[in-house]
Amino acid sequence: MVMHIVDRRLNPGSKSLENRQRFLRRAKALVQGAVKKSSQNRDIKDVLEGGEVTIPLDGMDEPRFRREGGTRDMVLPGNKKFVEGDWLQRPNQSGGKGSGAGEGDSEDAFRFVLSREEFVDLFLDDLELPDLAKRKLAETESEGLQRAGYATSGSPANISISRTVSRALARRVALRRPRKDDIEALEAELAECDDDTRRRELLALLEALKAKAKRIPFIDPIDIRYRRFETVPKPVAQAVMFCLMDVSGSMSEHMKDLAKRFYMLLYVFLKRRYKHVEIVFIRHTDRAEEVDEDTFFHGPASGGTLVSSALVAMNDIVRTRFRPADWNIYAAQASDGDNMTSDSGLTGLLLTDKILPVCQFFAYLEVGEAANYTFDMPDSSLWTLYERLRNDGAPLSMRKVSERGEIFPVFQDLFKRRTTSQERV
Amino acid sequence: MGSSGGRLFEGADWDFQTLQRVHDACEKIARTELGLDVYPNQIEVITAEQMLDAYSSVGMPLFYKHWSFGKQFAFQEASYRKGLMGLAYEIVINSSPCISYLMEENTATMQTLVIAHAAFGHNHFFKNNYLFKQWTDADGILDYLEFAKGYISACEDRHGRETVERTIDAAHALMSHGVDRYPGKKTLDLRAEEKRAGERRQHEESVFNDLWRTVPNTKHKSKAALTVERRRALLGLPQENILYFLEKTAPRLAPWQRELIRIVRHIAQYFYPQGQTKVMNEGTATYVHYRIMSRLHQQGRITDGNFLEFLQSHTNVVFQPEFDDRRYSGFNPYALGFAMMQDIERIVKNPEDEDRDWFPDIAGKGDVEGVLREIWSNYRDESFINQFLSPALIRRFRMFHLHDDPAESQGIKVDAIHDERGYRRVRRELARQYDVGFVDANIEVMDVDLDGDRRLMLRHTTVKGAQLNETDARRVLQHLADLWSYDVALTEVDGTDKVLKEYVVSPRAAAVAA
Numbered sequence: 001m002v003m004h005i006v007d008r009r010l011n012p013g014s015k016s017l018e019n020r021q022r023f024l025r026r027a028k029a030l031v032q033g034a035v036k037k038s039s040q041n042r043d044i045k046d047v048l049e050g051g052e053v054t055i056p057l058d059g060m061d062e063p064r065f066r067r068e069g070g071t072r073d074m075v076l077p078g079n080k081k082f083v084e085g086d087w088l089q090r091p092n093q094s095g096g097k098g099s100g101a102g103e104g105d106s107e108d109a110f111r112f113v114l115s116r117e118e119f120v121d122l123f124l125d126d127l128e129l130p131d132l133a134k135r136k137l138a139e140t141e142s143e144g145l146q147r148a149g150y151a152t153s154g155s156p157a158n159i160s161i162s163r164t165v166s167r168a169l170a171r172r173v174a175l176r177r178p179r180k181d182d183i184e185a186l187e188a189e190l191a192e193c194d195d196d197t198r199r200r201e202l203l204a205l206l207e208a209l210k211a212k213a214k215r216i217p218f219i220d221p222i223d224i225r226y227r228r229f230e231t232v233p234k235p236v237a238q239a240v241m242f243c244l245m246d247v248s249g250s251m252s253e254h255m256k257d258l259a260k261r262f263y264m265l266l267y268v269f270l271k272r273r274y275k276h277v278e279i280v281f282i283r284h285t286d287r288a289e290e291v292d293e294d295t296f297f298h299g300p301a302s303g304g305t306l307v308s309s310a311l312v313a314m315n316d317i318v319r320t321r322f323r324p325a326d327w328n329i330y331a332a333q334a335s336d337g338d339n340m341t342s343d344s345g346l347t348g349l350l351l352t353d354k355i356l357p358v359c360q361f362f363a364y365l366e367v368g369e370a371a372n373y374t375f376d377m378p379d380s381s382l383w384t385l386y387e388r389l390r391n392d393g394a395p396l397s398m399r400k401v402s403e404r405g406e407i408f409p410v411f412q413d414l415f416k417r418r419t420t421s422q423e424r425v
Numbered sequence: 426m427g428s429s430g431g432r433l434f435e436g437a438d439w440d441f442q443t444l445q446r447v448h449d450a451c452e453k454i455a456r457t458e459l460g461l462d463v464y465p466n467q468i469e470v471i472t473a474e475q476m477l478d479a480y481s482s483v484g485m486p487l488f489y490k491h492w493s494f495g496k497q498f499a500f501q502e503a504s505y506r507k508g509l510m511g512l513a514y515e516i517v518i519n520s521s522p523c524i525s526y527l528m529e530e531n532t533a534t535m536q537t538l539v540i541a542h543a544a545f546g547h548n549h550f551f552k553n554n555y556l557f558k559q560w561t562d563a564d565g566i567l568d569y570l571e572f573a574k575g576y577i578s579a580c581e582d583r584h585g586r587e588t589v590e591r592t593i594d595a596a597h598a599l600m601s602h603g604v605d606r607y608p609g610k611k612t613l614d615l616r617a618e619e620k621r622a623g624e625r626r627q628h629e630e631s632v633f634n635d636l637w638r639t640v641p642n643t644k645h646k647s648k649a650a651l652t653v654e655r656r657r658a659l660l661g662l663p664q665e666n667i668l669y670f671l672e673k674t675a676p677r678l679a680p681w682q683r684e685l686i687r688i689v690r691h692i693a694q695y696f697y698p699q700g701q702t703k704v705m706n707e708g709t710a711t712y713v714h715y716r717i718m719s720r721l722h723q724q725g726r727i728t729d730g731n732f733l734e735f736l737q738s739h740t741n742v743v744f745q746p747e748f749d750d751r752r753y754s755g756f757n758p759y760a761l762g763f764a765m766m767q768d769i770e771r772i773v774k775n776p777e778d779e780d781r782d783w784f785p786d787i788a789g790k791g792d793v794e795g796v797l798r799e800i801w802s803n804y805r806d807e808s809f810i811n812q813f814l815s816p817a818l819i820r821r822f823r824m825f826h827l828h829d830d831p832a833e834s835q836g837i838k839v840d841a842i843h844d845e846r847g848y849r850r851v852r853r854e855l856a857r858q859y860d861v862g863f864v865d866a867n868i869e870v871m872d873v874d875l876d877g878d879r880r881l882m883l884r885h886t887t888v889k890g891a892q893l894n895e896t897d898a899r900r901v902l903q904h905l906a907d908l909w910s911y912d913v914a915l916t917e918v919d920g921t922d923k924v925l926k927e928y929v930v931s932p933r934a935a936a937v938a939a
Contacts, residue, residue, distance in 0.1 A: 023495030063900035070891030078747020079825040112499035
């Protein structure tokens, strides 16, 4: 009988993908809750990793008629010492029911693994980039080149050799250009030929062929084709994220940790929207410097506090390295709120005149000690200043955070998807 | 090539030629020695990931889309990745040609084992067992699934995914009560089914539903209610196939919803025999692979090393933990089935006196393969165990029967053990564990209140005091009410018609609107 072997290994896998997506869609609210809960317990660095989540089965159950209780009869293997008529103790007195309830529990919760993409998607699902006045800037397009067929003119660098040669070949065949082999064969014959008339014939023939070959060039200028490029507008697909942080003595490890978590979230979020995200770390005391990540979070520093120094540094970096036309600029500033009072004027001016006009988004995060009374105290000098600016219409987002658990809500609050009508404005 | 024909393969590596050689060698033994009669084979090599995929669509190569399969997949994937669960070596599909999936990771020995097991053992069973012949249509199943998949996705396009999902959810909840348990007018012909589906729907769309002509309207009110007998005869009651009843008579279902129910019902019916023949099916396949592998070894076509490798996996497969073992989770169908097949072989070949008393028909008959083929064709688990579980095997497994009556304060009673007095009782009770009549709750549609509020009345006749789990029962009844569109009442009664519990569920507003 005929037997067929089919190799299915190369078939596209994940046939279950659609079913899986249907399941996730159906369980979306539950899964999302589970994702948020699970992300609170994990180190923010791992937030991008997928992982196991557990959701309650409510609404996801597939009920069946199921019987329980009653008299049970069972046949088991492996009798060692029982004889007919023996009585066995029930495992525990509530035994019969107990095991049933136990099963119920394990079925109530449903545990499965989400991939990294699924996790991040659900994690950031109801967030979107802020809709600010400078939205237009976000859609600024730069120009890129795209292949667009062939042209008869162009720069020698763009000659398409394969296209040119094939056209030349077609033309030579069409015009019956004598082939090199034919000419060589005739010449060989001529060399060996003794018969005069035949020689003359051959010579004439050769002459004619050579003339024809000369008339029909191997490659003619009309064969030449150039690769053509068109310029197409390309949306800016890169973003730069400025992390500004006050590292003066008053900032504790806890505060830095809060700030770091916020930056991580922002990074994850931007990374999802832009192909390329750069991060610039600027730390400042009474003077600012651009540093690497490690120094930013862990390097020791001390001194007074001049927020304007960081803004100046940022402005310089923007001017030299990140043309606002090419880059989407996001900035997040973390501070405990201290600033020299004399600095307020300059800070305000820098923000409104230099920084905010080029930024897509500027967030100020005021971090405080955990379980401290900070927020019952009067607003910090920086907060007061920013609040005034905002009331004057500056597009600033500002929040206060003092505990880890608040980071995500605050982040979500900042980027919450607005209703469509608001978005259109 | 002689009967020895040289080695089939060396070492663990294999390629498609190896598989072909192995298949041909197995086929020769299967046909000439065991006299098997199989569907043509189609062997498909798949990866572990694809095996996981197949798991979540009940092993079928194509299946309609539904979130519950995704849930299953997510669950299985999680336990597989954590190492809680290994994957099967093969999956085999009751279709013609008979499709066996082999995993690419298997060694050459394992592939040989799997081909012998699935492509010949299961294949023969599928083709010859009376239940499969009666209830399944191996030629048509793949086409029908294709049709079902297309039909359901067309419905989703037309009526919206959520509406369709709601109907399928409801039908799934009643799936175990969507099978005909007794052979009806005709066997399943899925190909014609598919063809007729369209015409039927068109026709029904234009035809008045016969049932509701019986609803008294104002004019005929004087005619009084139909007699109970007449009404029940008209509706074909009592009816235990709830899905069938809904498909035919639910008053407010759209034609496409009826078709969806029909699809779920057909699929449930297709799998119905598999649930009743686990022990036999696996026993047959295991016995066949054991015979084939032993013969291959005898012929020198596989090396001693290969044979040892085979024996190791074979032993794992037929391992039966004892009841007090942590690994125990009921009888292993492979172990029980294989032991019974071997035991029958022994009885046919060299019976003891005891066997002659118990099995006069087959003891010492000599034709092992003939007797086994006969058994494979004509029994299901329940009747198979009831007939052929021998005292010798009961002793070997040291089986005993426990009777647990919650009303009994002394505890659980050991009712019978592997002794002269106990054999028959142990055997009867074990057979009963495999009897679908006892495994599924006995729920029937009893009546419809045509004069009043069109309430659908169901009855659950309890067995040995086991009642329905209330939470689940309510949820299933909710689905049922959504399909029926009017109230549904379920009464639980014991053997003497004493009412134990009553449920009444009303349809959800959304479902009525749909």
